[in-house]
Amino acid sequence: MDKENITIDTSRFQEISISYLKKLSGDKLLTFDVLDQNGNTVFSAGQALNDEILKKKSEEGVKFFIPRVTETIGVYDREIIDMKKLKAIADDTATMYTDIRKTGRMSYDQFLQSNNQLAAIVDSLRAEDKTGGVLSLLKEIKEFDFITYTHSVNVGVLAMILVYKELSTGDKVKLAALAGYLHDIGKLRVDQSIIQKPGLLSYEEYKKVIEHTREGYRILDSVVDFTGKKVVPNIIKYVALFHHRKLQSPGYPFREDDKDKSREAQYNELPDLARIMGICDMYDALTTATPFRMPMSVEKALRYILNLSNYLYSTDDVHRFIKVLGLSLNKGNPFLRTGDFVMLESEKVSLDTRKKIRVYEIARIEDISRINFLNPRVMIFYDVVRNKKLNNITVDLRYDTSRRIVRVFESTRIKEMLLRQLK
Numbered sequence: 001m002d003k004e005n006i007t008i009d010t011s012r013f014q015e016i017s018i019s020y021l022k023k024l025s026g027d028k029l030l031t032f033d034v035l036d037q038n039g040n041t042v043f044s045a046g047q048a049l050n051d052e053i054l055k056k057k058s059e060e061g062v063k064f065f066i067p068r069v070t071e072t073i074g075v076y077d078r079e080i081i082d083m084k085k086l087k088a089i090a091d092d093t094a095t096m097y098t099d100i101r102k103t104g105r106m107s108y109d110q111f112l113q114s115n116n117q118l119a120a121i122v123d124s125l126r127a128e129d130k131t132g133g134v135l136s137l138l139k140e141i142k143e144f145d146f147i148t149y150t151h152s153v154n155v156g157v158l159a160m161i162l163v164y165k166e167l168s169t170g171d172k173v174k175l176a177a178l179a180g181y182l183h184d185i186g187k188l189r190v191d192q193s194i195i196q197k198p199g200l201l202s203y204e205e206y207k208k209v210i211e212h213t214r215e216g217y218r219i220l221d222s223v224v225d226f227t228g229k230k231v232v233p234n235i236i237k238y239v240a241l242f243h244h245r246k247l248q249s250p251g252y253p254f255r256e257d258d259k260d261k262s263r264e265a266q267y268n269e270l271p272d273l274a275r276i277m278g279i280c281d282m283y284d285a286l287t288t289a290t291p292f293r294m295p296m297s298v299e300k301a302l303r304y305i306l307n308l309s310n311y312l313y314s315t316d317d318v319h320r321f322i323k324v325l326g327l328s329l330n331k332g333n334p335f336l337r338t339g340d341f342v343m344l345e346s347e348k349v350s351l352d353t354r355k356k357i358r359v360y361e362i363a364r365i366e367d368i369s370r371i372n373f374l375n376p377r378v379m380i381f382y383d384v385v386r387n388k389k390l391n392n393i394t395v396d397l398r399y400d401t402s403r404r405i406v407r408v409f410e411s412t413r414i415k416e417m418l419l420r421q422l423k
Protein backbone atom coordinates (compact mmCIF):
# COMPACT_ATOMS: atom_id res chain seq x y z
CA MET A 1 0.00 0.00 0.00
CA ASP A 2 1.25 3.44 -0.90
CA LYS A 3 1.78 5.18 2.44
CA GLU A 4 1.82 8.64 0.77
CA ASN A 5 -1.83 8.35 -0.17
CA ILE A 6 -3.06 7.79 3.35
CA THR A 7 -4.01 10.85 5.33
CA ILE A 8 -6.24 9.18 7.91
CA ASP A 9 -4.80 8.99 11.45
CA THR A 10 -3.54 5.40 11.53
CA SER A 11 -2.97 5.53 15.27
CA ARG A 12 -6.75 5.73 15.64
CA PHE A 13 -7.94 3.79 12.59
CA GLN A 14 -6.86 0.49 11.13
CA GLU A 15 -7.14 -0.74 7.58
CA ILE A 16 -9.56 -3.57 7.06
CA SER A 17 -9.76 -5.91 4.08
CA ILE A 18 -12.71 -5.93 1.72
CA SER A 19 -13.21 -9.65 2.39
CA TYR A 20 -13.61 -8.92 6.12
CA LEU A 21 -16.19 -6.25 5.36
CA LYS A 22 -18.06 -8.52 2.96
CA LYS A 23 -18.66 -10.90 5.85
CA LEU A 24 -20.57 -8.12 7.60
CA SER A 25 -22.92 -7.34 4.73
CA GLY A 26 -26.46 -8.63 4.51
CA ASP A 27 -29.26 -7.85 6.90
CA LYS A 28 -27.04 -6.29 9.50
CA LEU A 29 -26.49 -2.78 10.73
CA LEU A 30 -23.01 -1.47 11.38
CA THR A 31 -22.21 -0.19 14.83
CA PHE A 32 -19.10 1.69 13.68
CA ASP A 33 -18.19 4.00 10.80
CA VAL A 34 -16.18 2.72 7.84
CA LEU A 35 -13.88 5.45 6.48
CA ASP A 36 -11.65 5.79 3.45
CA GLN A 37 -7.92 6.63 3.46
CA ASN A 38 -8.72 10.36 3.65
CA GLY A 39 -11.02 9.99 6.62
CA ASN A 40 -14.25 10.38 4.65
CA THR A 41 -17.15 8.19 5.74
CA VAL A 42 -17.96 5.41 3.30
CA PHE A 43 -20.56 3.71 5.52
CA SER A 44 -21.91 5.13 8.78
CA ALA A 45 -22.87 3.37 11.96
CA GLY A 46 -26.54 2.48 11.78
CA GLN A 47 -26.34 1.74 8.04
CA ALA A 48 -26.24 -1.64 6.35
CA LEU A 49 -23.21 -2.50 4.23
CA ASN A 50 -23.86 -2.72 0.52
CA ASP A 51 -21.79 -5.23 -1.47
CA GLU A 52 -22.08 -3.33 -4.71
CA ILE A 53 -20.92 -0.02 -3.28
CA LEU A 54 -18.14 -1.88 -1.51
CA LYS A 55 -16.95 -3.44 -4.76
CA LYS A 56 -17.24 -0.18 -6.69
CA LYS A 57 -15.31 1.76 -4.06
CA SER A 58 -12.61 -0.90 -3.94
CA GLU A 59 -12.21 -0.75 -7.71
CA GLU A 60 -11.79 3.01 -7.44
CA GLY A 61 -8.84 2.36 -5.15
CA VAL A 62 -10.58 3.12 -1.86
CA LYS A 63 -9.03 1.55 1.22
CA PHE A 64 -11.30 0.84 4.17
CA PHE A 65 -10.58 1.88 7.74
CA ILE A 66 -12.42 1.27 11.00
CA PRO A 67 -11.71 2.62 14.50
CA ARG A 68 -8.95 0.75 16.31
CA VAL A 69 -10.18 -1.08 19.35
CA THR A 70 -8.45 0.62 22.23
CA GLU A 71 -9.39 0.93 25.83
CA THR A 72 -11.18 4.17 25.16
CA ILE A 73 -13.23 2.92 22.24
CA GLY A 74 -14.26 -0.35 23.81
CA VAL A 75 -15.12 -3.66 22.26
CA TYR A 76 -18.72 -2.82 21.51
CA ASP A 77 -17.92 -0.82 18.41
CA ARG A 78 -17.03 -3.95 16.51
CA GLU A 79 -20.45 -5.45 16.84
CA ILE A 80 -23.07 -5.87 14.23
CA ILE A 81 -26.75 -6.01 14.96
CA ASP A 82 -29.28 -8.25 13.33
CA MET A 83 -31.28 -5.63 11.51
CA LYS A 84 -34.09 -7.89 10.36
CA LYS A 85 -35.03 -8.78 13.88
CA LEU A 86 -34.95 -5.19 15.11
CA LYS A 87 -36.78 -3.85 12.09
CA ALA A 88 -39.52 -6.47 12.53
CA ILE A 89 -39.94 -5.59 16.18
CA ALA A 90 -40.08 -1.88 15.42
CA ASP A 91 -42.62 -2.42 12.61
CA ASP A 92 -44.86 -4.62 14.74
CA THR A 93 -44.65 -2.15 17.58
CA ALA A 94 -45.65 0.71 15.33
CA THR A 95 -48.65 -1.16 13.95
CA MET A 96 -49.76 -2.31 17.36
CA TYR A 97 -49.48 1.17 18.85
CA THR A 98 -51.49 2.67 16.00
CA ASP A 99 -54.25 0.14 16.69
CA ILE A 100 -54.25 0.84 20.41
CA ARG A 101 -54.37 4.56 19.73
CA LYS A 102 -57.43 4.09 17.48
CA THR A 103 -59.40 1.94 19.88
CA GLY A 104 -57.97 3.24 23.16
CA ARG A 105 -57.72 -0.39 24.28
CA MET A 106 -55.18 -3.15 24.21
CA SER A 107 -56.40 -6.60 23.26
CA TYR A 108 -55.22 -9.86 24.76
CA ASP A 109 -53.61 -10.74 21.42
CA GLN A 110 -51.71 -7.48 21.42
CA PHE A 111 -50.47 -8.17 24.90
CA LEU A 112 -49.28 -11.62 23.84
CA GLN A 113 -47.67 -10.12 20.77
CA SER A 114 -45.65 -7.64 22.79
CA ASN A 115 -44.68 -10.53 25.02
CA ASN A 116 -43.35 -12.44 22.03
CA GLN A 117 -41.49 -9.47 20.63
CA LEU A 118 -39.65 -9.01 23.87
CA ALA A 119 -39.06 -12.75 24.18
CA ALA A 120 -37.27 -12.54 20.83
CA ILE A 121 -34.95 -9.84 22.13
CA VAL A 122 -34.34 -11.72 25.36
CA ASP A 123 -33.47 -14.89 23.45
CA SER A 124 -31.00 -13.12 21.21
CA LEU A 125 -29.60 -11.34 24.25
CA ARG A 126 -28.93 -14.65 25.96
CA ALA A 127 -27.46 -16.19 22.82
CA GLU A 128 -25.24 -13.30 21.79
CA ASP A 129 -24.18 -11.64 24.98
CA LYS A 130 -20.52 -12.28 25.57
CA THR A 131 -19.25 -8.82 26.29
CA GLY A 132 -22.31 -6.92 27.47
CA GLY A 133 -22.14 -5.14 24.14
CA VAL A 134 -25.80 -5.70 23.41
CA LEU A 135 -26.18 -2.21 24.78
CA SER A 136 -25.46 -0.93 21.31
CA LEU A 137 -29.01 -2.07 20.58
CA LEU A 138 -30.14 1.12 22.21
CA LYS A 139 -28.29 3.24 19.72
CA GLU A 140 -29.46 1.19 16.80
CA ILE A 141 -33.09 1.21 17.76
CA LYS A 142 -32.90 4.98 17.89
CA GLU A 143 -31.90 5.05 14.24
CA PHE A 144 -35.42 3.98 13.32
CA ASP A 145 -37.97 6.59 12.50
CA PHE A 146 -40.59 5.72 15.09
CA ILE A 147 -39.71 8.50 17.50
CA THR A 148 -42.80 8.14 19.63
CA TYR A 149 -42.25 4.42 20.01
CA THR A 150 -38.52 4.15 20.32
CA HIS A 151 -38.50 5.67 23.80
CA SER A 152 -40.57 2.76 25.10
CA VAL A 153 -38.42 0.21 23.33
CA ASN A 154 -35.28 1.92 24.64
CA VAL A 155 -36.54 1.91 28.20
CA GLY A 156 -37.54 -1.75 27.82
CA VAL A 157 -34.14 -2.74 26.50
CA LEU A 158 -32.37 -0.70 29.16
CA ALA A 159 -34.39 -2.25 32.01
CA MET A 160 -33.98 -5.69 30.51
CA ILE A 161 -30.21 -5.39 30.27
CA LEU A 162 -30.00 -4.02 33.78
CA VAL A 163 -31.94 -6.92 35.26
CA TYR A 164 -30.14 -9.40 33.01
CA LYS A 165 -26.74 -8.16 34.14
CA GLU A 166 -27.82 -8.67 37.73
CA LEU A 167 -27.97 -12.35 36.81
CA SER A 168 -31.71 -12.59 37.29
CA THR A 169 -33.72 -15.47 35.90
CA GLY A 170 -35.16 -15.31 32.38
CA ASP A 171 -38.68 -14.58 33.65
CA LYS A 172 -37.53 -11.59 35.62
CA VAL A 173 -35.59 -10.27 32.63
CA LYS A 174 -38.64 -10.63 30.43
CA LEU A 175 -40.87 -8.93 32.96
CA ALA A 176 -38.49 -5.97 33.22
CA ALA A 177 -38.33 -5.67 29.46
CA LEU A 178 -42.08 -5.84 29.09
CA ALA A 179 -42.68 -3.38 31.90
CA GLY A 180 -40.31 -0.90 30.24
CA TYR A 181 -41.82 -1.50 26.86
CA LEU A 182 -45.33 -0.74 28.15
CA HIS A 183 -44.55 1.92 30.75
CA ASP A 184 -45.82 4.86 28.68
CA ILE A 185 -48.68 3.02 27.00
CA GLY A 186 -51.10 5.41 28.71
CA LYS A 187 -49.86 8.23 26.46
CA LEU A 188 -51.96 6.68 23.73
CA ARG A 189 -55.01 8.00 25.59
CA VAL A 190 -53.65 11.53 25.84
CA ASP A 191 -54.40 13.91 22.99
CA GLN A 192 -51.63 13.57 20.39
CA SER A 193 -51.45 17.34 19.91
CA ILE A 194 -50.48 17.68 23.59
CA ILE A 195 -47.90 14.86 23.52
CA GLN A 196 -46.25 16.35 20.43
CA LYS A 197 -46.62 20.00 21.38
CA PRO A 198 -43.34 21.90 21.13
CA GLY A 199 -42.35 24.03 24.10
CA LEU A 200 -44.13 24.55 27.36
CA LEU A 201 -47.50 23.10 28.29
CA SER A 202 -50.30 24.99 29.97
CA TYR A 203 -51.33 23.75 33.41
CA GLU A 204 -54.44 22.14 31.89
CA GLU A 205 -52.32 20.33 29.30
CA TYR A 206 -49.83 19.21 31.93
CA LYS A 207 -52.68 17.78 34.00
CA LYS A 208 -53.68 15.70 30.97
CA VAL A 209 -50.11 14.49 30.38
CA ILE A 210 -49.68 13.25 33.93
CA GLU A 211 -52.82 11.18 33.46
CA HIS A 212 -50.81 8.85 31.20
CA THR A 213 -49.73 6.99 34.32
CA ARG A 214 -53.28 6.19 35.49
CA GLU A 215 -54.43 5.62 31.91
CA GLY A 216 -51.56 3.18 31.44
CA TYR A 217 -52.67 1.26 34.50
CA ARG A 218 -56.25 1.20 33.24
CA ILE A 219 -55.30 -0.01 29.76
CA LEU A 220 -53.14 -2.80 31.16
CA ASP A 221 -55.66 -3.72 33.83
CA SER A 222 -58.37 -4.20 31.25
CA VAL A 223 -56.50 -6.78 29.18
CA VAL A 224 -58.37 -10.06 29.65
CA ASP A 225 -58.08 -13.51 28.06
CA PHE A 226 -61.04 -15.33 26.47
CA THR A 227 -62.31 -16.47 29.86
CA GLY A 228 -62.35 -12.90 31.09
CA LYS A 229 -59.34 -13.34 33.37
CA LYS A 230 -56.94 -10.40 33.76
CA VAL A 231 -53.60 -11.36 32.28
CA VAL A 232 -51.12 -8.53 32.74
CA PRO A 233 -48.93 -9.13 35.80
CA ASN A 234 -49.51 -6.53 38.51
CA ILE A 235 -45.91 -5.42 38.52
CA ILE A 236 -46.23 -4.24 34.90
CA LYS A 237 -49.30 -2.19 35.81
CA TYR A 238 -47.51 -0.68 38.79
CA VAL A 239 -44.57 0.35 36.65
CA ALA A 240 -46.95 2.18 34.31
CA LEU A 241 -48.64 3.82 37.29
CA PHE A 242 -45.60 4.77 39.37
CA HIS A 243 -42.65 5.39 37.05
CA HIS A 244 -42.91 9.17 37.58
CA ARG A 245 -42.95 9.05 41.39
CA LYS A 246 -39.97 10.76 42.97
CA LEU A 247 -38.21 10.63 46.32
CA GLN A 248 -38.03 14.24 47.59
CA SER A 249 -40.32 15.87 45.04
CA PRO A 250 -43.74 14.30 44.73
CA GLY A 251 -43.67 13.30 41.06
CA TYR A 252 -47.00 11.94 39.88
CA PRO A 253 -49.63 10.57 40.20
CA PHE A 254 -49.63 12.93 43.21
CA ARG A 255 -49.51 11.10 46.48
CA GLU A 256 -51.76 11.91 49.37
CA ASP A 257 -49.98 13.61 52.24
CA ASP A 258 -49.34 10.94 54.82
CA LYS A 259 -48.30 12.53 58.08
CA ASP A 260 -47.25 9.21 59.59
CA LYS A 261 -44.94 8.31 56.79
CA SER A 262 -41.89 10.13 55.50
CA ARG A 263 -41.48 10.74 51.79
CA GLU A 264 -38.62 8.32 51.83
CA ALA A 265 -40.70 5.55 53.38
CA GLN A 266 -43.43 6.12 50.82
CA TYR A 267 -40.94 6.03 47.96
CA ASN A 268 -39.34 2.86 49.25
CA GLU A 269 -42.72 1.16 49.36
CA LEU A 270 -42.97 1.42 45.58
CA PRO A 271 -42.12 -1.77 43.73
CA ASP A 272 -38.44 -2.14 43.01
CA LEU A 273 -38.98 -2.29 39.25
CA ALA A 274 -41.09 0.89 39.23
CA ARG A 275 -38.32 2.82 41.00
CA ILE A 276 -35.52 1.60 38.72
CA MET A 277 -37.71 2.15 35.64
CA GLY A 278 -37.98 5.80 36.63
CA ILE A 279 -34.21 6.07 36.24
CA CYS A 280 -34.16 4.16 32.91
CA ASP A 281 -36.89 6.53 31.72
CA MET A 282 -34.89 9.59 32.81
CA TYR A 283 -31.67 8.29 31.20
CA ASP A 284 -33.37 7.73 27.85
CA ALA A 285 -35.07 11.13 27.97
CA LEU A 286 -31.75 12.88 28.70
CA THR A 287 -29.81 11.12 25.95
CA THR A 288 -32.47 11.41 23.23
CA ALA A 289 -32.62 14.37 20.88
CA THR A 290 -36.01 15.97 20.47
CA PRO A 291 -36.91 18.73 18.02
CA PHE A 292 -36.57 21.16 20.95
CA ARG A 293 -33.52 19.89 22.79
CA MET A 294 -30.09 18.49 22.00
CA PRO A 295 -29.31 15.15 23.61
CA MET A 296 -26.94 15.02 26.57
CA SER A 297 -23.77 12.98 26.11
CA VAL A 298 -23.79 9.64 27.93
CA GLU A 299 -21.16 10.90 30.34
CA LYS A 300 -23.09 14.06 31.17
CA ALA A 301 -26.31 12.10 31.60
CA LEU A 302 -24.66 9.66 34.01
CA ARG A 303 -23.18 12.51 36.07
CA TYR A 304 -26.58 14.20 36.02
CA ILE A 305 -28.28 11.03 37.29
CA LEU A 306 -25.66 10.59 40.02
CA ASN A 307 -26.56 14.10 41.16
CA LEU A 308 -30.18 13.02 41.62
CA SER A 309 -29.18 10.62 44.44
CA ASN A 310 -31.27 11.16 47.54
CA TYR A 311 -33.19 13.82 45.65
CA LEU A 312 -35.38 12.53 42.83
CA TYR A 313 -34.23 8.94 43.36
CA SER A 314 -32.79 7.06 46.30
CA THR A 315 -29.01 6.70 46.54
CA ASP A 316 -29.47 2.91 46.48
CA ASP A 317 -31.33 3.00 43.17
CA VAL A 318 -28.99 5.49 41.51
CA HIS A 319 -25.95 3.48 42.53
CA ARG A 320 -27.61 0.27 41.36
CA PHE A 321 -28.26 1.78 37.91
CA ILE A 322 -24.79 3.26 37.59
CA LYS A 323 -22.95 0.24 38.95
CA VAL A 324 -24.62 -2.15 36.54
CA LEU A 325 -24.85 0.00 33.42
CA GLY A 326 -22.48 2.95 33.88
CA LEU A 327 -19.38 1.45 32.28
CA SER A 328 -21.16 -0.29 29.41
CA LEU A 329 -23.20 2.76 28.48
CA ASN A 330 -20.09 4.94 28.49
CA LYS A 331 -18.13 2.49 26.32
CA GLY A 332 -16.04 1.17 29.15
CA ASN A 333 -14.95 4.57 30.49
CA PRO A 334 -15.60 5.73 34.03
CA PHE A 335 -17.52 9.00 34.00
CA LEU A 336 -15.85 10.26 37.18
CA ARG A 337 -12.27 11.49 37.05
CA THR A 338 -9.31 12.18 39.27
CA GLY A 339 -9.62 15.76 40.48
CA ASP A 340 -13.44 15.77 40.52
CA PHE A 341 -14.96 17.29 43.65
CA VAL A 342 -17.67 15.05 45.07
CA MET A 343 -20.09 14.92 47.98
CA LEU A 344 -20.15 11.76 50.09
CA GLU A 345 -23.14 10.46 51.99
CA SER A 346 -22.97 8.20 55.03
CA GLU A 347 -25.09 7.37 58.05
CA LYS A 348 -24.32 7.48 61.72
CA VAL A 349 -26.27 7.18 64.94
CA SER A 350 -26.73 10.48 66.77
CA LEU A 351 -25.31 10.38 70.28
CA ASP A 352 -28.10 12.64 71.59
CA THR A 353 -31.19 11.20 69.99
CA ARG A 354 -29.95 7.67 69.18
CA LYS A 355 -31.54 8.15 65.77
CA LYS A 356 -29.81 7.51 62.47
CA ILE A 357 -28.64 10.71 60.83
CA ARG A 358 -27.09 11.33 57.44
CA VAL A 359 -23.64 12.84 57.17
CA TYR A 360 -22.44 14.73 54.11
CA GLU A 361 -18.80 15.47 53.38
CA ILE A 362 -16.93 17.02 50.48
CA ALA A 363 -13.92 15.29 48.99
CA ARG A 364 -11.67 15.31 45.97
CA ILE A 365 -11.05 12.17 43.91
CA GLU A 366 -7.38 11.29 44.20
CA ASP A 367 -7.21 8.02 42.33
CA ILE A 368 -9.80 6.08 40.38
CA SER A 369 -9.82 2.62 38.83
CA ARG A 370 -11.95 1.63 35.87
CA ILE A 371 -13.75 -1.29 37.45
CA ASN A 372 -14.26 0.29 40.86
CA PHE A 373 -14.95 3.76 39.55
CA LEU A 374 -17.79 4.42 41.99
CA ASN A 375 -15.40 3.72 44.88
CA PRO A 376 -12.28 5.78 44.22
CA ARG A 377 -9.63 6.90 46.70
CA VAL A 378 -10.70 10.33 47.93
CA MET A 379 -9.45 13.09 50.17
CA ILE A 380 -12.19 14.33 52.49
CA PHE A 381 -11.81 17.95 53.59
CA TYR A 382 -15.18 19.47 54.48
CA ASP A 383 -18.14 18.57 56.69
CA VAL A 384 -21.27 19.92 55.04
CA VAL A 385 -23.70 19.45 57.91
CA ARG A 386 -21.48 21.16 60.50
CA ASN A 387 -20.23 23.60 57.85
CA LYS A 388 -16.68 23.01 58.97
CA LYS A 389 -13.29 22.45 57.36
CA LEU A 390 -11.82 19.06 58.28
CA ASN A 391 -8.23 17.96 58.44
CA ASN A 392 -7.65 16.30 55.10
CA ILE A 393 -8.29 12.56 55.42
CA THR A 394 -7.58 10.11 52.65
CA VAL A 395 -10.11 7.31 52.40
CA ASP A 396 -10.28 4.44 49.94
CA LEU A 397 -13.97 3.93 49.21
CA ARG A 398 -13.30 0.38 48.06
CA TYR A 399 -12.78 -0.51 51.71
CA ASP A 400 -14.89 2.16 53.39
CA THR A 401 -18.26 1.18 51.96
CA SER A 402 -20.20 3.27 54.48
CA ARG A 403 -19.55 6.37 52.36
CA ARG A 404 -21.07 6.78 48.92
CA ILE A 405 -20.71 9.47 46.26
CA VAL A 406 -24.00 11.32 45.80
CA ARG A 407 -22.94 14.48 43.94
CA VAL A 408 -20.23 15.50 41.54
CA PHE A 409 -19.73 19.24 41.28
CA GLU A 410 -19.90 20.69 37.78
CA SER A 411 -19.90 24.46 38.28
CA THR A 412 -16.52 26.15 37.86
CA ARG A 413 -17.39 28.71 40.52
CA ILE A 414 -18.08 26.02 43.11
CA LYS A 415 -14.97 24.07 42.09
CA GLU A 416 -12.81 27.20 42.56
CA MET A 417 -14.38 27.81 45.94
CA LEU A 418 -13.69 24.21 47.00
CA LEU A 419 -10.13 24.44 45.80
CA ARG A 420 -9.61 27.44 48.12
CA GLN A 421 -10.97 25.40 51.02
CA LEU A 422 -8.57 22.64 50.24
CA LYS A 423 -5.49 24.85 50.49
Ligand SMILES: [Fe+2]
Pocket residue numbers: 183184212243244
Ligand atom coordinates in the same frame (compact mmCIF):
# COMPACT_ATOMS: atom_id res chain seq x y z
FE1 LIG B 1 -44.04 8.28 31.44
Ligand SMILES: [Fe+2]
Pocket residue numbers: 151155183184281
Ligand atom coordinates in the same frame (compact mmCIF):
# COMPACT_ATOMS: atom_id res chain seq x y z
FE1 LIG C 1 -41.27 7.30 29.61
